[in-house]
Amino acid sequence: MLDHRLVQTAVIGHKNSDHPVILPMDAWELDRWRGAHPGYSYWCGLQLGGCGGELSDRRYTTKVCHFAHHRTAPVCHRKNNGESSADHLFIKxxxxxxxxxxxxxxxVETRDLGTGPGDAVDVYLPDSRRRLRFQLSAVDYRAWRRADDELADDAEGIDWIFSSEGPITQQFTGRHGYCLRVRCETVGGERRVHIGAEARDRTVSWTPLEDCTVTPSGIVTPDTEKIRLTRPRPRPTAFPLQGGLAFALVPEAGVPADSPFATKDRHLLVADVKPVDSPIVRALVSLPADTEVPPAEHVYRVADGARLLIAEGTAGWAVEARRYTRLNAHDAQRTGLWTPPAAPEPMVAPTVPAPRTRKPDPVSAANPVTSSEPPAAPAPLTRGEMTTAVRDALAQHARLRTTTTWETLARTVSPALAQYSDTGRRDLLVAVDSPLRENVPVLSALVRDRGEPLPYLFRVLSELGVPRAAVSHRIKRWAAVETERAFAAYGVPARAMPPRLSLEPEHPTVPQPATARKPAGFAARQRSADHRAVAPQHGRVDMASSDLSKVRDLRALVTELERMLPALGMRSRKRARKTLSSAQTWLAAYDGEALTTRQPAAVVRKKAGHFVLIVEGALETARESVRAAKQNEEKQRAREERLRRAADLGSRAKRATHSPFTAAEDPVGRLTRQLADVAAGGRTVALKHLDLGSGGSDPRHVLAAVDREMGSDVPLLSALVTGSEEVPVPFFRDILRTVGLAVPQTDEALLKIWRREQERAYAAHGNPPRPLPPRLVPTASQAAPPRT
Structure with missing residues (x-):
C-alpha cells in the first residue's frame, strides 16, 4: 500500500525527540542534505502529534520531495504535515x-491546549520570575484571560507573543500601544524564528530571535523598546451613562497621584456624584481642561454625554463629563448636595460693659429657648438663573420628545413662574432663545396653552428677529416645525434638523414667452397685466369667498387624517395622502403661500366646503380601514394564542414521555432557537429559510409570537429575517404594531429601526454578551401625541 501523505516535517533520532527537521523540497537540496547528515534517522514524532513510526525521505524530480511512512508503521492520525507543523519545536x-x-x-516546554502539542510554548525565567507565552493556536478573550490568570500564579510578569492577528492582538495594541508577534521562515532544513512588534497602524517590524534580548522586563527587540518608551498610558474602558447626573466638587479630598484616569487634557477632581434615581456616591470626575475648574460652592448638572470610566485591574471608577451647567438654588437643593447658607445674624449696637461679668443661669443653659420661626426659604432665583433653569427644562422636554405648559414649568423650575404676567413670560422666553441662530431650535415653541402655541408667541418671535412673525398667519405651523427641530437636535441620538419654516410670502412666477423686441416700458406693463390676470388663480385664496368656520373644520379634519396615516393600509394610505395633498395645497394658498406652477390652479379655485366633504370621505374610509385592521389583528392574536396553547400541550406531553422533539414541535420555540443561533453568529436569515416545521404555519404570525414572548426591552429577533434583497420583510410594520411599538411612517426610519434591532440582537446573543444599544422606536403609548 502506497503512502500518499506529503509529510514535510519530522524529528531526528527517535519518536520522543524534540529536534525538528524540514525535508528540502528540491532534489538537489535533498542531495546536499543527505551528504551532510548521512546518519540521521527520521521519525513521525509524538511531539508533532504523530504516530511515532519511522519515516524515510523520498527524492523526486517531478514533484516535491517529502517524508513517507514505512510499510510497517502504525496507522497515523497526524493532523498537520506541512512546514508550520513543527514551528513549536523550532521556537523551543x-x-x-x-x-x-x-x-x-x-x-522551555511545549503545551497542548486541546488541539495538539503545538498549541503553545511556555518559557519560565526563575531569576526574574517572568514568563513568556508563545500562543500559536487561536484563542478568544475568555480563554486568554483564564490562561493569563493561571500563568500569573507563580510569575511577576507575562509576555504574550501571538502567531496570528485577531481580536486579542487588537486588544493588546489598543491597550498597550503594541503587540508581540512570532513567525517562522523556512531556510534549508529548518525554520528561522522572528519576533515582531505590531504597532497601532497594523504594521509589524520583524527581528530574528537570535538578535533579541531577554531582560527582567521580558523579551526585547529594538522596536519594542522604542514603543515601550513612547507608548501612551492604557486608556480606561468607557460606557455611556443614560439620564445624566449632578455633582458637587470636594476640594479638600485629594486625587491619587497614580490614578489611571489622569490625563494631560482634563481636570481630575473628587466630587460627590448623584446619578438620576440613584444615591449619592463619592467618586472621581474628569472635566475638560480648556475651562477653569468650577467653584466648589455650586452644584452642576451633566445632562448628556457623561461616560463611566473603568480601568482594568482596579476597583476604582470615574465619571467623564464633556459639558456641564450650574444648577439654580432650587434645583441644587433638591439634589441633596447643597443647602442654602444660614442668614447672617443682625448687628447689635455696642453697649457700655457692665462692671462685672454675669455667670450664665444653669437652668437656662440646660433648657435653651427654641425659636418658633420657620426655617428660611430658598433664595429666589436671579434673572440669569431663571433663564438658565427654564432653558434646561425645555431642553429636557425636547430630549423626551414632549411639549409642556407654563404651569408645568412653574412646578418643576420655580413657583415664582406662576406669578409672571404675559409680558414677563414673553420677556423671559426672549431671553431663553436669544440670540436667534439658524442651527439652534427655538425652545419657546415647546410651550403650549390648551394644546396650541402660546397666543403671544408671535411677539416673542418678533423680538427675536424672525421676519414677518407679527403679520404671518402660519405661526401654528411654524411652531410645529420648530418643535420637530428641537426633538431632532436634543434627541438621543441626535438627528439632522429639518429646515426652519420661512414666514416670508412667496410671489408667483409666470414664465414669459420669447417675443420680438418691444418698446421701452412694454415689458413692465405686460408683467403687471399678467400678474393681475394670474393672481386670482395662482395666488392667495380669496378669503371673502371662503367660510371661516369651514376653514377651521378643514384644518381639524386634515390634522386628524394626518394622525391616522401610520395605522392605515397601503391602499387607504395612498388615497389619504392624495386627499391631504390637495387639501394642504388649498390651505397653503389660503395662508398666503404662493403657488409657482399652473397645475394646482383648479385646486385653488375650489371652496373650503368642497375639501371638507372629500376629507370627511377619506376619514370615513380610513376609520373603516383601521377597524378592519384591528379585527384582523385580533384574529391573528387569537390564532397565535391557539398556537401557543397547542405548543404548551405538546411540550407537556413530550416531557411526560421523555421523548425527543418531533416534527410537530412548537413552531414558536423552534424559530426562537433558530434566530438566537443566527444572532449569536452575527448573521441574518432569509424568509424562505426559516425553520417553521411541517405544520405550514404562517411566518408572519409565528414571528410576531416570537417577539411578543421575548419581553418589552429584549431585541426583536424578527429583524434578523430579510426579504428578497437584504431588506426588512414586507410585514415588519405589522410586527412592530403587534408587539406594542410605534410604527414609523417613512421607509428610511423603518430601515434605521430594523438595523438597530439587528445590532441589539447581536449584542444580546454575542459571546460574551455586550451592552445593548438604545432602541430607536418608542412604544405606541409614548409615540402618541401628548394631551394637554
Whole structure:
C-alpha cells in the first residue's frame, strides 16, 4: 500500500525527540542534505502529534520531495504535515539557544491546549520570575484571560507573543500601544524564528530571535523598546451613562497621584456624584481642561454625554463629563448636595460693659429657648438663573420628545413662574432663545396653552428677529416645525434638523414667452397685466369667498387624517395622502403661500366646503380601514394564542414521555432557537429559510409570537429575517404594531429601526454578551401625541 501523505516535517533520532527537521523540497537540496547528515534517522514524532513510526525521505524530480511512512508503521492520525507543523519545536529550540547565548537560566516546554502539542510554548525565567507565552493556536478573550490568570500564579510578569492577528492582538495594541508577534521562515532544513512588534497602524517590524534580548522586563527587540518608551498610558474602558447626573466638587479630598484616569487634557477632581434615581456616591470626575475648574460652592448638572470610566485591574471608577451647567438654588437643593447658607445674624449696637461679668443661669443653659420661626426659604432665583433653569427644562422636554405648559414649568423650575404676567413670560422666553441662530431650535415653541402655541408667541418671535412673525398667519405651523427641530437636535441620538419654516410670502412666477423686441416700458406693463390676470388663480385664496368656520373644520379634519396615516393600509394610505395633498395645497394658498406652477390652479379655485366633504370621505374610509385592521389583528392574536396553547400541550406531553422533539414541535420555540443561533453568529436569515416545521404555519404570525414572548426591552429577533434583497420583510410594520411599538411612517426610519434591532440582537446573543444599544422606536403609548 502506497503512502500518499506529503509529510514535510519530522524529528531526528527517535519518536520522543524534540529536534525538528524540514525535508528540502528540491532534489538537489535533498542531495546536499543527505551528504551532510548521512546518519540521521527520521521519525513521525509524538511531539508533532504523530504516530511515532519511522519515516524515510523520498527524492523526486517531478514533484516535491517529502517524508513517507514505512510499510510497517502504525496507522497515523497526524493532523498537520506541512512546514508550520513543527514551528513549536523550532521556537523551543530557538529560545533555548538564546538563553544559552545570554547565559540565562530558564525552562522551555511545549503545551497542548486541546488541539495538539503545538498549541503553545511556555518559557519560565526563575531569576526574574517572568514568563513568556508563545500562543500559536487561536484563542478568544475568555480563554486568554483564564490562561493569563493561571500563568500569573507563580510569575511577576507575562509576555504574550501571538502567531496570528485577531481580536486579542487588537486588544493588546489598543491597550498597550503594541503587540508581540512570532513567525517562522523556512531556510534549508529548518525554520528561522522572528519576533515582531505590531504597532497601532497594523504594521509589524520583524527581528530574528537570535538578535533579541531577554531582560527582567521580558523579551526585547529594538522596536519594542522604542514603543515601550513612547507608548501612551492604557486608556480606561468607557460606557455611556443614560439620564445624566449632578455633582458637587470636594476640594479638600485629594486625587491619587497614580490614578489611571489622569490625563494631560482634563481636570481630575473628587466630587460627590448623584446619578438620576440613584444615591449619592463619592467618586472621581474628569472635566475638560480648556475651562477653569468650577467653584466648589455650586452644584452642576451633566445632562448628556457623561461616560463611566473603568480601568482594568482596579476597583476604582470615574465619571467623564464633556459639558456641564450650574444648577439654580432650587434645583441644587433638591439634589441633596447643597443647602442654602444660614442668614447672617443682625448687628447689635455696642453697649457700655457692665462692671462685672454675669455667670450664665444653669437652668437656662440646660433648657435653651427654641425659636418658633420657620426655617428660611430658598433664595429666589436671579434673572440669569431663571433663564438658565427654564432653558434646561425645555431642553429636557425636547430630549423626551414632549411639549409642556407654563404651569408645568412653574412646578418643576420655580413657583415664582406662576406669578409672571404675559409680558414677563414673553420677556423671559426672549431671553431663553436669544440670540436667534439658524442651527439652534427655538425652545419657546415647546410651550403650549390648551394644546396650541402660546397666543403671544408671535411677539416673542418678533423680538427675536424672525421676519414677518407679527403679520404671518402660519405661526401654528411654524411652531410645529420648530418643535420637530428641537426633538431632532436634543434627541438621543441626535438627528439632522429639518429646515426652519420661512414666514416670508412667496410671489408667483409666470414664465414669459420669447417675443420680438418691444418698446421701452412694454415689458413692465405686460408683467403687471399678467400678474393681475394670474393672481386670482395662482395666488392667495380669496378669503371673502371662503367660510371661516369651514376653514377651521378643514384644518381639524386634515390634522386628524394626518394622525391616522401610520395605522392605515397601503391602499387607504395612498388615497389619504392624495386627499391631504390637495387639501394642504388649498390651505397653503389660503395662508398666503404662493403657488409657482399652473397645475394646482383648479385646486385653488375650489371652496373650503368642497375639501371638507372629500376629507370627511377619506376619514370615513380610513376609520373603516383601521377597524378592519384591528379585527384582523385580533384574529391573528387569537390564532397565535391557539398556537401557543397547542405548543404548551405538546411540550407537556413530550416531557411526560421523555421523548425527543418531533416534527410537530412548537413552531414558536423552534424559530426562537433558530434566530438566537443566527444572532449569536452575527448573521441574518432569509424568509424562505426559516425553520417553521411541517405544520405550514404562517411566518408572519409565528414571528410576531416570537417577539411578543421575548419581553418589552429584549431585541426583536424578527429583524434578523430579510426579504428578497437584504431588506426588512414586507410585514415588519405589522410586527412592530403587534408587539406594542410605534410604527414609523417613512421607509428610511423603518430601515434605521430594523438595523438597530439587528445590532441589539447581536449584542444580546454575542459571546460574551455586550451592552445593548438604545432602541430607536418608542412604544405606541409614548409615540402618541401628548394631551394637554
Amino acid at each position: 529550540r530557538g529560545v533555548q539557544r538564546l538563553l544559552g547565548k545570554r547565559k540565562m537560566k530558564g525552562r
